[in-house]
Amino acid sequence: MAERAPAWVEYVMRAGYAARGVVYLLTGGLALLSAWHGGSGEDKKGALSSLFGQPFGEVIILAIAAGLFCYGIWRLICGYMDLEDEGSETKGxxxxxxxxxxxxxxxxxSFSIARLALGNGSGGDGKEALTSKLLAMPFGQxxxxxxxxxxxxxxLAYLHKGWSEKYRExxxxSPILEKLSLPIRLGLMARGMVVAIIGGFFIFAAVQSDPDQAGGLSQAFDLLRSQAYGLYLLGFVAFGMLAFGIYCWIEVAFRVLPTRQRKGTLTIAQHLKMHA
Structure with missing residues (x-):
């Protein structure tokens, strides 16, 4: 297999996953406190706002913003250069x-969080503003x-990745990861559930032609809370967000790029296939 990924891409990738891990650990932790003590769960920027007033809080937020910038660059390069060998067929x-x-x-x-740290932005998601601009365009709905x-x-892709254990590819x-299968699957599936709910908000905003119907993580948490046994649902998803944060840190240490896989290195899927 040709080595298409420049060496520096791996460092950018791992910095990005580390920043994501911090964000989801904070988000999941605050959602869990919300389920336990009452109140609304926080979205990503709201969770990071909790760092204000802490020692070096603004510096930490800027570091996280830089990490998410790295993650964004990594995903763009990954898609353009096909670093995960998805292929050029329709599915790929x-x-x-x-x-x-x-x-x-x-x-x-990342830019929004950086503005937040520098005092030039708010903690809102901005999805309503984006939806409003899209609805104003021709064929906006x-x-x-x-x-x-x-x-x-x-x-749904996150749900499938967790349910089918596709992350093994x-x-x-590592023997350590055999013991972490449950939190990895829980994290991916909880993440998938929340993302699907956010997609539903966009659909509802399109049907109603109302940008205020669009929402993010905090609105998804509020929706879960409003259901029967809502506190239990919110608690489950909060644990899932924490698990997804842990999964991001697992990616930092164990992520393999197919286009830079070192000789003798086996993925979980390859190891299991050899020992089937």
Whole structure:
């Protein structure tokens, strides 16, 4: 297999996953406190806002913003250069476009978080403003509906990745990871559930032609809380967000790029196939 990935891409990738891990550990922790003590769960920027007033809080937020910038760059390069060997067939192209969209979204989030740290932004998600601009465009409702379907598709992909344990194809085999299968699967599936709910908000905003119906993590948490046994649902998803944060740190240590896989290194999937 040709080595297409420049060496520096791995460092950018791991910095990005580390920043993501911090964000989701904070988000999951605050959501868990919300389920335990009452109140609303926080979105990503709201969770990071909790660092204000802490020693070096603004510096930590800027470091996280830089990490998410790295993650965004990594996803863009990954999709463009096909570093995960998705291929050029329809299914592969869809996956690579999804990687590019993820990259752009994380770049936007990193700039927004940097503005927040520098005192030039708010803790809001900005999804309502984006939806409002899209709805004002020709065929705006169709565009917003398509965005919603795309986001739901991403959520279902996370659910499938966790349920089918497809993540085994991208992680280097280690005995440690055999003991972490449950939190990895829980994290991916909880992440998928929340992403699918956010996609549903976009669909509802398109149908109602109302940008205020669009929402992010905090609105997804509020929706879960409002259901029967909502505190238990919110608690489950909060644990899932914490587990997803742990999974991101597992990616930092064990992520394997197919296009830079070192000789003798086996993924979990390859190890299991050899010992089947």
């Amino acid at each position: 192209l869809v996956a690579r476009v999804g990687q590019g969209v993820s990259g752009l979204a994380n770049l936007g989030l 169709i565009i917003v509906g398509a965005v919603g379907l795309t986001v739901i598709g991403a959520g 991208n992680l280097r085999w």
